[in-house]
Amino acid sequence: MSVQEQIFINADSSPEEVAEQLAAALSMRKFAGRKGGVYVSRPARWGVAGGKEVGGEVADNYLADAQASQAEQSLLDGYQILWDFGYTGRDRDIQLAEARLAFTELAASVLWPAALIAGLDTLIAAWDPVLGLTWFPPGTTPDADSRELWYRYFERLAQPHT
Numbered sequence: 001m002s003v004q005e006q007i008f009i010n011a012d013s014s015p016e017e018v019a020e021q022l023a024a025a026l027s028m029r030k031f032a033g034r035k036g037g038v039y040v041s042r043p044a045r046w047g048v049a050g051g052k053e054v055g056g057e058v059a060d061n062y063l064a065d066a067q068a069s070q071a072e073q074s075l076l077d078g079y080q081i082l083w084d085f086g087y088t089g090r091d092r093d094i095q096l097a098e099a100r101l102a103f104t105e106l107a108a109s110v111l112w113p114a115a116l117i118a119g120l121d122t123l124i125a126a127w128d129p130v131l132g133l134t135w136f137p138p139g140t141t142p143d144a145d146s147r148e149l150w151y152r153y154f155e156r157l158a159q160p161h162t
Helices: 014-023 092-111 144-157
Strands: 005-009 029-032 038-042 051-059 081-089 116-117 123-127 131-135
Touching: 014 029, 014 038, 014 051, 014 092, 029 051, 029 123, 051 092, 081 092, 092 144, 123 144, 131 144
Parallel strands: none
Antiparallel strands: 005 081, 005 116, 029 038, 038 051, 051 081, 116 123, 123 131
């Protein structure tokens, strides 16, 4: 389990270009990290005050396994971009609420198909321009054991999008 949430994005663009569009669509600021990574962040909005930030690094999806068999396939394998999403206040409940808020805003912006994963092991939501937004039942994973719940989103990832 990861201590961050992840938003996986299906975009045929570089992480830099995706970060630029995320920043514009979600009222965030884009900046370079110490080791050259690209980040987006904004002040937290969910029940907090006092300088806490949300956001994180936007990178190529290094978790995707293009060689996975159908039995091993994960929803994560279909996305090109990984946005690690954290909260500087170190409160997991606020972090997940902020990730849900950012994901809802991302879906409303109609930029790219995307999926929200909590801690790399729980599929929270997916959005696609044809299928719309789905909030998955608790306990849904992005792995093969929950394939019947997410596979229609996976199939759409191979189709052209804007």
